[in-house]
Structure formats: C-alpha cells, structure tokens
Amino acid sequence: MASDASPLRPPPRWRRWRADQQSEGYLFLLPSLAGFLLFVLIPVVAALVLSLYEWSLLSPGEYVGLTNYLNLFRRDPTFFKALGNTLYFTVTIVPLQLAAGLAVALALNQAIKGLAIYRLIYFMPVVTTIVAGALVFQWIFNKDFGILSAVIWRINELTGIPVQPPDWLTDPAWARPAVVILTLWKNVGFTMVIYLAGLQAIPVELYDAAEVDGATSWRRLLYITLPMISPTTFFLMVIQMIGAFQLFDEAFVMTRGGPAQATTTIVYYVYVNAFEYRRFGMASTVAWVLFAFIFAFTFLQNRLQHRWVHYETDDGR
Amino acid sequence: MAAEPSPAGNTGLTRQARTRLGHTVLHAALLVGTFFMVMPFLWMLSTSLKMPKEIFRYPPLWIPTEFAWSNYRDTLTALPFDRFYLNSAIVSVSSTLIQVLAAALAAFAFARLRFKGRNPLFLLYLATLMIPFQVTMIPNFILISRVLDWYNTYQALIFPTSFSAFSVFLLRQFFAGLPMELDEAARMDGASTLRIWWQVILPLSGPALAALSIFSFLGSWNSFLWPLVVTASNEMRTIPVGLSAFQGEHNTAWNLLMAGSVIALVPVLAVYMVGQNWFQRGITLSGMGGR
Numbered sequence: 001m002a003s004d005a006s007p008l009r010p011p012p013r014w015r016r017w018r019a020d021q022q023s024e025g026y027l028f029l030l031p032s033l034a035g036f037l038l039f040v041l042i043p044v045v046a047a048l049v050l051s052l053y054e055w056s057l058l059s060p061g062e063y064v065g066l067t068n069y070l071n072l073f074r075r076d077p078t079f080f081k082a083l084g085n086t087l088y089f090t091v092t093i094v095p096l097q098l099a100a101g102l103a104v105a106l107a108l109n110q111a112i113k114g115l116a117i118y119r120l121i122y123f124m125p126v127v128t129t130i131v132a133g134a135l136v137f138q139w140i141f142n143k144d145f146g147i148l149s150a151v152i153w154r155i156n157e158l159t160g161i162p163v164q165p166p167d168w169l170t171d172p173a174w175a176r177p178a179v180v181i182l183t184l185w186k187n188v189g190f191t192m193v194i195y196l197a198g199l200q201a202i203p204v205e206l207y208d209a210a211e212v213d214g215a216t217s218w219r220r221l222l223y224i225t226l227p228m229i230s231p232t233t234f235f236l237m238v239i240q241m242i243g244a245f246q247l248f249d250e251a252f253v254m255t256r257g258g259p260a261q262a263t264t265t266i267v268y269y270v271y272v273n274a275f276e277y278r279r280f281g282m283a284s285t286v287a288w289v290l291f292a293f294i295f296a297f298t299f300l301q302n303r304l305q306h307r308w309v310h311y312e313t314d315d316g317r
Numbered sequence: 318m319a320a321e322p323s324p325a326g327n328t329g330l331t332r333q334a335r336t337r338l339g340h341t342v343l344h345a346a347l348l349v350g351t352f353f354m355v356m357p358f359l360w361m362l363s364t365s366l367k368m369p370k371e372i373f374r375y376p377p378l379w380i381p382t383e384f385a386w387s388n389y390r391d392t393l394t395a396l397p398f399d400r401f402y403l404n405s406a407i408v409s410v411s412s413t414l415i416q417v418l419a420a421a422l423a424a425f426a427f428a429r430l431r432f433k434g435r436n437p438l439f440l441l442y443l444a445t446l447m448i449p450f451q452v453t454m455i456p457n458f459i460l461i462s463r464v465l466d467w468y469n470t471y472q473a474l475i476f477p478t479s480f481s482a483f484s485v486f487l488l489r490q491f492f493a494g495l496p497m498e499l500d501e502a503a504r505m506d507g508a509s510t511l512r513i514w515w516q517v518i519l520p521l522s523g524p525a526l527a528a529l530s531i532f533s534f535l536g537s538w539n540s541f542l543w544p545l546v547v548t549a550s551n552e553m554r555t556i557p558v559g560l561s562a563f564q565g566e567h568n569t570a571w572n573l574l575m576a577g578s579v580i581a582l583v584p585v586l587a588v589y590m591v592g593q594n595w596f597q598r599g600i601t602l603s604g605m606g607g608r
Contacts, residue, residue: 024510025432032423033438035415035480040445043456050456057459104350107343118347120593121354127589127596129539131557132578135564136361139571147360150377185357190600197601246449249541253561267542270451275546280455287452294449 050284057280068285079286081261082269085176089265090244092180097240098233100184101191106225108192109199119196123189130186134253137182141168141254172262175255179263182250187243191236198232199225227310234309238301245294266290358582365389365575372571385572392576395567397551401559402584408474408544408555409537415479416533417526424488425514429500439489442482450543453477458546473547474555478537484529487603491525492518524602531599538585556581 051068055061072079108118125133140146149165156163166174202225210220226233248267251257257264257272264272266286274283359379364372365388367381392398426432427439457477467473495518503513519526541557548554554562560581567573589596 022432025426025430025435028422028426028430028510028514029438030422032419032480032485035419035476036442036445036482036485038460039457039477039480040448040453040482041441043453043460044445044448046456046459047452050459057463104347107347110340110343112340112343114344118351119597120590121351123593123597124358124586124589125354126600127535127539127585129557129560129581129585131541131560131564132361132581133357135560135574135578136357139364139575140357140360145373145375145377147356147377150375153375185354189354193597193601242447242449246451248451252541252545253564267449267451270454271542271546274455274458280459284452284455287449287455291448291452295447298447 047284047287050281051288053281055280056278058278061281064281068282069289072282072285072289078261078264079269082264082266085261085263086245086247086265088176089180089183089247090241092177093183093244093247094237094240096180096184097187097191098236100188101195101236102229102233104188104192105195105199106221108196119193122192125186126189128186130249131253133186134182134250137178137185138169138254141178143167143170169255170259172260175259175262179247179250179254182254183244183247186250187240191240194236195229195232198229202228230309231311234301234305238298241297241301242294245290245297266293361575361578361582364571365579367572369570369572388572388576389580392563392573392580395573396559396563396577398556398559398577398580400551401554401556401581404471404474404553405538405555407471409534411471411475412479412537413530413533415475416481416484417530419480420484420488420529421519421522421526422514423485424492425518427485427489428492429497429513429518430510442485445482446486450478454543454546461547468547469549469553471553474544474553478540478543484533487529488522488525491522495521524598527595528599528602531596532603535596535600 052063052065053061054064054068104118104122108115108122140148143149143165146165146168148168152163152165155161168174168178206224206228207220210224215223246267247265248271251263251265251268252271255263257268267290270283270286270290273279273286363379363381366384366386367378367388368383368385371378371381427435427442461473461477462468465472499517499521500513503517508516538555539557540555541561544555544558545561548558551559551562560577563577564574
C-alpha cells in the first residue's frame with residue numbers, strides 16, 4: 001500500500017494521522033481535563049494545603065503547620081469516636097451486605113418462578129432516594145409508635161414475656177444497629193445484581209462434572225461456586241468497604257450523628273467541622289485522614305487477595 | 318439447592334419432588350426477604366394517608382379508616398415540590414450529559430489516539446479514583462462560594478460533580494476493546510477523527526454509554542451531601558435536600574413527611590419499574606467496569 005504514494009503528491013489523509021493526533025489528542029481531552037483539573041486535581045492538592053491552616057472563611061486563614069493533625073490524634077475524643085463508629089459500620093455492614101447479597105443471588109440463580117418480580121423488589125431500594133429511606137426507617141424505629149415497637153408489645157401481650165422495645169434512635173447502643181439495618185435494606189439489591197452477574201459467568205460444565213462425581217449441592221457451593229465468584233466477592237468487598245467508610249446520608253437524616261455521637265462517622269465529622277464549626281482547615285485534615293484510611297485498607301486488601309481470590313487466568317483481571 | 322443423587326441419608330423422595338421441596342423452601346426464604354424490602358414502602362404509603370390521630374395509636378393500623386388525601390395537598394402547599402423536581406431534573410440531566418460527553422471524548426483520546434503525555438495523564442486520572450469525594454468537597458465549596466461566586470446556583474450543583482475519573486476510565490476500557498482496524502478503515506475512507514468518534518466508536522458503544530448514563534443519572538438524582546452544602550433556599554434545592562429540610566421543620570408530622578417521601582419516590586420508582594433491566598444492567602456494568 002505504501003508503494004503507490006508518489007513523492008510528488010502529499011500523502012493520503014489516512015497516513016498523516018499520527019502527526020495530526022498530537023493536537024487532536026489534546027483537543028479531545030480538553031473538556032474533561034479542564035473540569036478534572038479545576039474540580040478534582042487542584043482541590044485534592046488544595047485540601048492538603050488547607051489542612052495546614054486554620055480558616056473560618058470569614059477572617060484570613062492562619063498557617064498552623066501540622067497542628068490540626070496533632071490535635072486530631074492527641075486531644076480530639078470526637079475524632080476517635082467517629083473513627084470507632086466508622087470501623088464499627090465497616091466491620092458490620094461489609095460482611096452482612098456480602099452474605100445477604102450472595103444468599104439472595106444464589107436463590108435467584110435457580111430456575112424458580114417469579115424471578116423477575118423478586119429481582120425487581122430486591123433492587124427497588126437501590127434506586128430509592130436515601131433521604132426518603134432514612135425518613136421511613138426513622139419512623140419504623142420510633143420508640144412509642146414505630147411498627148417494630150408495636151410488634152414487640154404484641155409479643156409481650158401474647159406471651160407475657162416482659163420484653164421492652166429498644167429505644168432504637170435515642171439509645172446509643174441501638175442507634176448504630178439501626179443505621180446498619182437501613183444500609184442493608186438500601187444496598188442489598190446492589191450486591192445481589194453484581195453477584196448474579198458473577199454467578200451467571202460460571203461455566204455450567206463445572207457443575208455437570210461435579211454432579212457426575214456425586215458432589216452434594218453443599219460441596220458444589222463450597223468448592224465451585226465460592227472460589228469461582230471470589231473475584232466478585234473481592235470487588236464487592238473493596239467497594240462496600242469504601243462505601244462504609246464514607247457513610248454520611250443515613251446518619252445525617254436518621255440520627256444527626258447522635259445519640260451521644262453514636263452515629264457520628266468520619267464524613268459526618270468532616271461535615272460538622274466545616275459547616276457547623278466553620279473549621280475548614282480541620283475539616284480538610286479529617287478528610288485527608290479518611291483518604292489515608294481508605295488507601296491503607298484498599299492496599300491491604302489488595303495485598304491479601306492472592307490468599308483467597310481465585311482467578312481463572314494467570315494475569316488476573 | 319437443586320436436587321442431586323446424593324449417596325446417604327436421603328428419604329425416598331424422587332428427584333423432582335426434592336426439587337419442588339427445595340423451591341418451596343427457597344420461596345419461603347425469598348418471601349421473608351421480600352417482606353423486609355417492601356414493608357418500609359407500604360408503611361410509608363400507609364402513614365402518608367393517615368389522619369394525625371391514627372398515626373399515634375396502638376396497635377398500628379396498616380389501612381387507615383379514612384384516607385386522608387389532604388396530607389398530599391398539605392405537603393404540596395408546604396413545600397414547592399414542583400420546583401424540587403425541576404431542579405433535580407435540570408441538575409441530573411445536565412450533569413449526566415456533561416459527564417458522558419466529556420468522558421467519551423477523553424476516553425477516545427486515551428484509547429485510540431497517540432499524543433505526548435498520554436500515559437502519564439491517564440495515570441493521573443487513575444490515581445484519583447480512590448480519593449473520596451469528601452476530600453475535594455471543602456476546596457470545591459470554597460471555589461464555588463468565594464472564587465466563582467456560584468453559591469446556591471445550578472452551576473454549583475452541576476459542574477463540580479460532572480468530571481469523575483471513573484467515567485473516563487470506564488469508557489476507555491470499553492473503547493480500547495474495539496478493534497483498531499475500524500479507525501484505520503474509516504481514515505482510509507477519509508473520515509476525520511471527530512467523525513470516527515461520532516460515527517464509528519460511539520454507535521458501537523451503546524451498552525457502555527447507556528450504563529454510564531444510568532449510573533451518573535441515578536447518582537446525581539439521589540446525591541445528597543453536595544447539594545446540601547451548596548444550596549441555601551428552596552428555589553435551588555433538589556428533591557433529597559428539600560425533603561431533608563422539610564424534616565427539620567416538621568419532625569413529628571409523620572403523615573406529611575411520609576407523603577413527601579412518596580411524592581419524592583413515585584416517579585423514580587415508576588421509571589424503574591418500566592426499565593428495571595436497564596437499571597440493573599447499567600449498575601452491574603458500571604460497577605464491574607470500575608476498579
């Protein structure tokens with residue numbers, strides 16, 4: 001093809017493309033890169049700089065070096081409370097979410113009737129605005145007139161066992177489980193559809209072969225299904241963990257971080273610092289610490305994944 | 318839970334009978350789950366139609382003795398829901414359009430064009446994937462309120478959340494999977510790069526574009542923290558923030574709060590019912606494509 005290009009004529013258009021692409025590449029990139037720089041990259045760096053300042057936006061900011069970080073770790077009990085709460089949410093929400101999503105996905109991966117309707121219903125909360133979800137759960141958890149308390153009183157009446165309904169949203173011990181239940185309701189549909197996609201990608205031959213060998217369904221689950229979907233599990237674990245670390249909406253609408261800061265998460269603390277105390281420097285500090293935690297945990301999971309995640313190909317994904 | 322010829326300890330049930338039994342157990346379990354998923358919606362609907370005196374009573378009523386449709390009228394007069402809807406629609410549609418368009422252009426450059434600095438730039442995008450939104454939120458708030466003077470405007474709601482590295486990454490992965498011969502053939506036919514993007518690559522990327530659009534739209538429609546922070550009046554509030562503000566004013570008027578929640582949810586759920594496969598596929602594809 002190259003031989004028919006005479007030196008007198010300019011090269012045909014398609015052969016000039018490499019030279020053109022220098023500028024075209026940048027042109028195509030321009031809208032995205034401009035927005036990315038202005039609203040993502042520069043703010044990330046700005047947040048780091050800001051974390052070294054004390055600034056209420058009303059007066060000029062004051063450079064304080066690492067004071068914000070030192071104060072946070074040395075004399076800020078609320079920060080440790082928020083950290084503890086966030087860890088509590090992570091270690092409860094992630095396993096529950098994975099287990100429930102997998103259970104529903106396994107059930108819906110069978111040839112049963114009404115599949116489409118089950119899928120429709122389980123996924124419904126995922127498209128629901130979390131504020132509406134949190135509002136109705138706040139009402140469900142209401143101590144005096146909530147539906148849960150009514151059920152417990154009913155049990156009380158019928159059996160005579162003097163069980164008291166828990167004071168879900170005003171008792172620090174119960175507020176956190178209440179938030180966990182809300183997130184479970186909201187997100188189980190998400191883990192379900194991702195798991196279903198993973199399950200449907202498992203070759204049927206594996207099951208056929210196992211059945212010929214006389215493996216029970218329990219053993220097939222243990223030795224085929226779980227290893228084969230371990231990449232999905234890994235992916236969901238990382239996603240859910242990052243999501244749990246960033247928990248805010250549920251705690252803001254349902255409990256306002258309370259009672260007694262029992263549902264104050266790290267992100268909630270970022271919000272409070274910035275928009276209630278007007279400590280924008282400190283808020284950035286907390287946000288950066290959050291990022292550090294997310295980074296560390298994701299890194300850790302990535303390092304540990306070879307111990308339990310099974311990839312079909314050698315190069316992973 | 319399908320039936321299998323298992324060696325020991327099995328009753329004399331036939332394979333079919335055991336399958337049927339298994340399915341019955343499955344249905345029972347799934348129905349318990351279904352109840353947990355649906356109950357909040359029903360409780361919301363039921364409360365939204367109750368007179369105040371029926372809200373606070375024991376045992377609770379699932380079906381109100383008298384349907385108080387006036388709750389909806391009261392909620393709509395107390396709150397400009399039409400405005401919230403308009404705001405949510407404007408913000409979500411613009412944000413999704415910008416997101417998908419900018420990402421499709423950038424992803425095309427990263428996947429199919431060659432230029433200096435391409436790989437370092439792409440790495441820069443990738444490096445920000447793990448950075449939580451809350452880190453950039455504070456500087457963005459300062460940028461919006463102090464530098465650009467956009468506080469309480471549509472621009473503030475739309476632009477800062479429309480340029481995620483994730484969407485560029487997602488589309489780049491998809492574009493990179495299409496055969497390079499397509500571009501070369503089009504170039505030989507004299508097509509410009511812009512035309513290749515528009516008429517060759519984009520038409521072949523329907524599923525990825527649809528997935529990203531649904532994912533962005535849903536994210537934007539339900540987004541709470543950022544609109545909470547940059548809006549100050551009902552004129553600019555989106556549905557979630559408007560509903561949350563309503564909660565602050567009427568924190569025990571459960572019938573009105575639930576009516577507001579129903580109003581906020583009905584259109585979204587209606588669209589979801591019609592296109593549930595699209596929603597689920599969109600979420601799955603975007604979910605799996607990322608990270």
